[in-house]
Each structure stands twice: as structure tokens, then as C-alpha cells.
Amino acid sequence: MHGAQLRVAYQGVPGAYSEAAAGKAYPKCEAIPCDQFEVAFQAVELWIADRAVLPVENSLGGSIHRNYDLLLRHRLHIVGEVQLPVHHCLLALPGVRKEYLTRVISHPQALAQCELTLTKLGLNVAREAVDDTAGAAEYISSNNLRDTAAIASARAADLYNLQILSSGIQDDSSNVTRFVMLAREPIIPRTDRPFKTSIVFAHDKGGTSVLFKVLSAFAFRNISLTKIESRPHRNRPIRLVDDANVGTAKHFEYMFYVDFEASMADVRAQNALAEVQEFTSFLRVLGSYPMDMTPWCPSRED
Ligand SMILES: O=C(O)C(=O)C[C@]1(C(=O)O)C=C[C@@H](O)C=C1
Known part of the structure; x- marks a missing residue:
């Protein structure tokens, strides 16, 4: 699992949890951002990447059904898994206060994982789904949106110059997403470890x-x-x-x-x-x- 020089495709932009999962699975890898899950599969099939990292289930939000369907449609092999603790933050432009917000945007899984906490924080505002958590942060930053917050990682706050309004907003502190790693060839199974x-x-x-x-x-x-x-x-x-x-x-x-x-x-x-x-x-x-x-x-x- 020491992926020196390995190119690993993930869905999202830098700061997405899938990028962190790629780094956990292959510490020295080059992480390659992809627009959609299917593009990550294609990147491996076309030899643009050596591995893809794909979220399949979350302890609060449940299965990511789209990826189960894609596993069947493509011929890649699962060669590993990583379980990543997911610690969500509420991010907004510097100076924005919670009272100004009319909208919270994020990946649908992240919105589902923070549903109760958002309500507890008094954020009964529109909740809109976008392609990935870090992409939501980038969108707020590049469009200078002062009425919108994103649910994303602390790293996304750093990368896109946002402030953290609230941290640890997932409905359960032990929120974990399970990712699988995919390759063109299967690995040789062993019996000397689980x-x-x-x-x-x-x-x-x-x-x-x-x-x-x-x-x-x-x-x-x-x-x-x-x-x-x-x-x-x-x-x-x-x-x-x-x-x-x-x-x-x-x-x-x-x-x-x-x-x-x-x-x-x-x-x-x-x-x-x-x-x-x-x-x-x-x-x-x-x-x-x-x-x-x-x-x-x-x-x-x-
Ligand atoms: O949007 C991201 O940051 C992702 O990596 C995707 C994703 C997901 O598909 O479930 C991964 C982990 C978290 O559970 C939330 C979102």
C-alpha cells in the first residue's frame, strides 16, 4: 500500500474526502481529480491513472448506489479498501455570519450526514446538492457568494480561503466513509492477514x-x-x-x-x-x- 508515483483518480476537486482517501490508501500518490465517478473509472481503463478510489458507503448516509452500479458496468477489480473518518465543517466567506445564510450546498451524502445538526444550528435554509464537498467550497469562493455556506473539510476551507463557521457538524462524531480502490488487474489473494x-x-x-x-x-x-x-x-x-x-x-x-x-x-x-x-x-x-x-x-x- 505504499503508492510511490502511483496515479490515483478520484471524484471531486482538491480538498474532497475522496482525495484524502487516495492519500490514506497510497501515501505518496499523485491524486488526479475527476468530474464524475464514471470519469475516474475511465481514467484507469484508459491508463491515465493506475488506481481509482471510490466511496461506496457511509456510516450515516448509507450506500452510494451509483458506485455499486458502476462497479458492475465496468470491469475493474477491487484491490483494497480504506475507511476514512469524515469530519464536516460549515464554511463561508470571511466575515459572513450564520444569520446571513439563505442556502447550504454540498454533496448529497454530506448534506444527509449533517441533516439534524444543521437544523439544531438554526439553519432551516435551502439545502442544495452539488457534485462534491470541496467543489461546493470552491464555488462559493470563486463566485463571492455571501449568502451561501458549504459543508466540506477543514482542508477545503484552507484551499479556497473560507472561514470555518462550525466544525464537527456531522450528526454522529464517529462518521466514517468506506472507499474501495480499483485497478485494471486483481491482486493475488493471501491468507496471512485479514x-x-x-x-x-x-x-x-x-x-x-x-x-x-x-x-x-x-x-x-x-x-x-x-x-x-x-x-x-x-x-x-x-x-x-x-x-x-x-x-x-x-x-x-x-x-x-x-x-x-x-x-x-x-x-x-x-x-x-x-x-x-x-x-x-x-x-x-x-x-x-x-x-x-x-x-x-x-x-x-x-
Ligand atoms: O464530496 C466529497 O468530498 C467526496 O469525496 C464524496 C463523498 C461521498 O460520495 O460520500 C465522500 C465522503 C463523504 O461521505 C461525503 C462525500
Whole structure:
């Protein structure tokens, strides 16, 4: 994980949390800003970058669904994860007071993570979503907006010459975002340290009983699941089941994403997946990678 000279694509502008995640994952990397998540994927596919860093879930805001869909649409491999404590600040131009504000702008996840605190601060003003937290700070600065505040990092305040009106405004002090790192090639899985594996699967029929069977393949082998997520099955979102007597049932179809705590080099994981394959019509391993085991330090102010 020592990324000397490694080029790492992230979504956002300098000061975004994704840039900090790139620095945590690959301390000496060159971080490459991208407009959109999809551009970060393309940067790796086109050899403009060696890795992409992508937020997938936050402890308060939940999953970043767009990135689950992109993981499936592209063929990159997950080669690592980092969990980054996210400490949000309310930023405005120097001299602006809270009472002057008519609008707070930020990434939708950041707005969701600070929802209750904004209300407690008396900021019942318009909340508007933009592409990234640091981009919101830059926008206020470059347009000299005296009625607007941004939710972003303390580093964004420094970079875009804004003052911090309030710090630690996330609704929970242990607010953490989990990012995955993507590469063109998978890494070779090992068993000498804790590994996680991420898979995605779909099934043709069988409804919840298939899900139950898949999950038991892990449970019987004492493999813990750390995450399960479902997304619409884009190719076949609805399955119709006709019953001459009662009518037509319309079932929503899903792609299921599962993270489990084992390496693909572990024979238990290999056997579990062999069994899962029997129940599913589609199965892909998104990656088998070392777990982030860095010590817990939730917030800079704690
Ligand atoms: O906008 C940023 O700064 C980002 O890095 C994006 C993002 C996200 O997508 O969730 C990352 C971490 C925080 O949870 C808030 C926003």
C-alpha cells in the first residue's frame, strides 16, 4: 500500500474526502481529480491513472448506489479498501455570519450526514446538492457568494480561503466513509492477514429462497458477511408470474452485492462460491483484498 508515483483518480476537486482517501490508501500518490465517478473509472481503463478510489458507503448516509452500479458496468477489480473518518465543517466567506445564510450546498451524502445538526444550528435554509464537498467550497469562493455556506473539510476551507463557521457538524462524531480502490488487474489473494471479498450475483427464479441458500453457503462455513446490498437488475427489472386463478404477480428483480470476511485463497471461500454458483444465474467476484485494519480514531476533535 505504499503508492510511490502511483496515479490515483478520484471524484471531486482538491480538498474532497475522496482525495484524502487516495492519500490514506497510497501515501505518496499523485491524486488526479475527476468530474464524475464514471470519469475516474475511465481514467484507469484508459491508463491515465493506475488506481481509482471510490466511496461506496457511509456510516450515516448509507450506500452510494451509483458506485455499486458502476462497479458492475465496468470491469475493474477491487484491490483494497480504506475507511476514512469524515469530519464536516460549515464554511463561508470571511466575515459572513450564520444569520446571513439563505442556502447550504454540498454533496448529497454530506448534506444527509449533517441533516439534524444543521437544523439544531438554526439553519432551516435551502439545502442544495452539488457534485462534491470541496467543489461546493470552491464555488462559493470563486463566485463571492455571501449568502451561501458549504459543508466540506477543514482542508477545503484552507484551499479556497473560507472561514470555518462550525466544525464537527456531522450528526454522529464517529462518521466514517468506506472507499474501495480499483485497478485494471486483481491482486493475488493471501491468507496471512485479514481479507475481504466482494461479489455480485443474480438468480433467475426462486425468490427469497435463493437468497437464503446463498447466505447459508457462507454461514455453514463460518464466514461472516459484512455487507449486503441490492440494486435493480438493469437487464430484467421485472419478472411476471401468471397464475390463471389469481392474476399476475410482478416481482422486482435484483443484483445482490455481498462482502464477506475471507480471502479467495481460503478454501472455505472457494467452496462457498462453488455452491453459490449452483443457485445463481450470474456471479462475479469484484475483488478479494486486505481489510482496512488501521486503529480506530473517529474524529480529530475526540
Ligand atoms: O464530496 C466529497 O468530498 C467526496 O469525496 C464524496 C463523498 C461521498 O460520495 O460520500 C465522500 C465522503 C463523504 O461521505 C461525503 C462525500
